[in-house]
Amino acid sequence: MKKISTSIIRLIVGVVFIISGFVKLVDPIGFSFKLEEYFEPPVLDMPFFIPYAYPIAIFVVAFELILGVLLLLGYLRNFTLLSLLGLTIFFGFLTFYSAYFNKVTDCGCFGDALKFTPWGSFTKDMILLALALLLWVAREHIKPIFTSKISASILSLTLLGCIILVAYTQKHLPIIDFRPYKIGVNIQKGMEIPANAPKAVYDYHWKFKVGDREEIITTQGAYPEVEGGTYLSVETELVSKGYEPPIHDFVIQNQGEEVTQELLAEPKLLLITSYNLKKANMEGFAPIKQLTDKAIKAGYRVVGLTPSPEEAKALLGQYGLNFDFYAMDITPLKTMIRANPGILRLEKGTIMQKVSYNDTEKIEL
Numbered sequence: 001m002k003k004i005s006t007s008i009i010r011l012i013v014g015v016v017f018i019i020s021g022f023v024k025l026v027d028p029i030g031f032s033f034k035l036e037e038y039f040e041p042p043v044l045d046m047p048f049f050i051p052y053a054y055p056i057a058i059f060v061v062a063f064e065l066i067l068g069v070l071l072l073l074g075y076l077r078n079f080t081l082l083s084l085l086g087l088t089i090f091f092g093f094l095t096f097y098s099a100y101f102n103k104v105t106d107c108g109c110f111g112d113a114l115k116f117t118p119w120g121s122f123t124k125d126m127i128l129l130a131l132a133l134l135l136w137v138a139r140e141h142i143k144p145i146f147t148s149k150i151s152a153s154i155l156s157l158t159l160l161g162c163i164i165l166v167a168y169t170q171k172h173l174p175i176i177d178f179r180p181y182k183i184g185v186n187i188q189k190g191m192e193i194p195a196n197a198p199k200a201v202y203d204y205h206w207k208f209k210v211g212d213r214e215e216i217i218t219t220q221g222a223y224p225e226v227e228g229g230t231y232l233s234v235e236t237e238l239v240s241k242g243y244e245p246p247i248h249d250f251v252i253q254n255q256g257e258e259v260t261q262e263l264l265a266e267p268k269l270l271l272i273t274s275y276n277l278k279k280a281n282m283e284g285f286a287p288i289k290q291l292t293d294k295a296i297k298a299g300y301r302v303v304g305l306t307p308s309p310e311e312a313k314a315l316l317g318q319y320g321l322n323f324d325f326y327a328m329d330i331t332p333l334k335t336m337i338r339a340n341p342g343i344l345r346l347e348k349g350t351i352m353q354k355v356s357y358n359d360t361e362k363i364e365l
Helices: 003-026 027-039 047-073 077-101 118-137 148-171 258-263 282-297 309-319 330-338 358-360
Strands: 201-208 214-219 229-239 269-273 301-306 324-327 342-347 350-356
Touching: 003 027, 003 047, 003 118, 003 148, 027 148, 047 077, 047 148, 077 118, 148 214, 269 282, 282 301, 282 309, 282 358, 301 309, 309 324, 342 358, 350 358
Parallel strands: 269 301, 301 324
Antiparallel strands: 201 214, 201 229, 269 342, 342 350
């Protein structure tokens, strides 16, 4: 019976680690953004790790997937189980910190494929930690399912697959897109809020001075009537978040004027994005120049999007780009497309194509 239960736990933990590692490995840049959030001063205050967030992300997610494979194979048993314990403790610390201090609202445990609340993420990690401990206690029942030679070959193929996948996503885009800006999505519809959608609920903690003591009265918005009380202050507390549309921060501004709906109404629109011009691959603007010149001749409206349009002015002259850059917040730019720079082709707000600067020839004008 113990052997059967150990096998079931082994299967569950192994599959969870493989899935969790894979959905992040198809988008390692996205997971590196999440690590950067953790390394920021307001969270863990480790800014010296931020420049290394991408290689750390690759190592962590590849290691996670490989551990899942090793557990299912029963190969390198002690190393695998101790590593599983270490990784679950590490993730457990991050998710507890996020939940308790409300610093990072989404741990990114399953990338953009599956979202957890902070406490939900911590609960999931504690369950995995408990299962990993059970596996360690019952480790004598974990036997290899293949010979060492076959297991080593499968491990080598898994590692090779991870390398190929990372190399592909770095040059192009994630092979699976779990974000709200997938090809075929209409951005306007993604921003709509249903009429019957639940709204955010807040508690208002009103502080009054009544006689020689302070009294706090909580309501959900209405100003309380306190006989003989003097109002001092009020604090708000979020009770329930309410409905948030998949796309909720898509805002484009041109010199302080919002032009979002104007651009989304364009029948032919080409967006050139860069979430950080200082980190952009500048050589990528050479093929973009050729593409945008053709697009303008074909009747497209071409617009650049970046958090810092002023920095783009020098770029316009250097590469002879024949379009202007408008302002957009860094978060939606990072979410829309991982390439820096990247290209999106839209028709009346619907995303028809999006490619990396390495694939400008794939854009169908």
